[in-house]
Amino acid sequence: MIQVEDLHKTFGDHKVLTGINLTVPAGSTCVILGGSGSGKTVLMKHMIGLLKPDSGKVIIDGEDIVPMGVEALQQVRNTFGMVFQAAALFDSMTVFENVAFPCVSTRGSPRTSSARRSGRGWI
Known part of the structure; x- marks a missing residue:
């Protein structure tokens, strides 16, 4: 609450x-x-x-x-998700990399484990 x-x-x-x-x-x-x-x-x-x-x-x-x-x-x-009004994707990353970014930046998950969980590789 x-x-x-x-x-x-x-x-x-x-x-x-x-x-x-x-x-x-x-x-x-x-x-x-x-x-x-x-x-x-x-x-x-x-x-x-x-x-x-x-x-x-x-x-x-x-x-x-x-x-x-x-x-x-x-x-x-860490329990919240929020997108601000002027939010944008990182243009240097793919859509998948943008979506996986919170896992990598806050949980320290290496890119390979995030890619493995998703079934896709990092492009």
């Missing part, structure tokens, strides 16, 4: 999040909609610990991630 409690974030004089509350029950799907500049990406970055709020809590499976250190946050991040 994901819970956001009274989340606030400002950048300089610009208030982006002002008291956001959200609960996403385990196993459910949630869509965050809003106009350009409304804080969707800032909220998502808080939910995976890429930003620290000015105040409030972000609770993932019962644990507040706001006070977590780098190693604990990395464990939480």
Whole structure:
């Protein structure tokens, strides 16, 4: 489960999040909609610990991630998948290499074992 409690974030004089509350029950799907500049990406970055709020809590499976250190946050991040609005494939890699990239970069899986699991070789 994901819970956001009274989340606030400002950048300089610009208030982006002002008291956001959200609960996403385990196993459910949630869509965050809003106009350009409304804080969707800032909220998502808080939910995976890429930003620290000015105040409030972000609770993932019962644990507040706001006070977590780098190693604990990395464990939480490993349970998420996220594609940012301006995301693009690495143009120096094939589609397969782009898809396998998280396995190679976060789990240290060698390219050959990733290729073996997929039944395809690296091109």
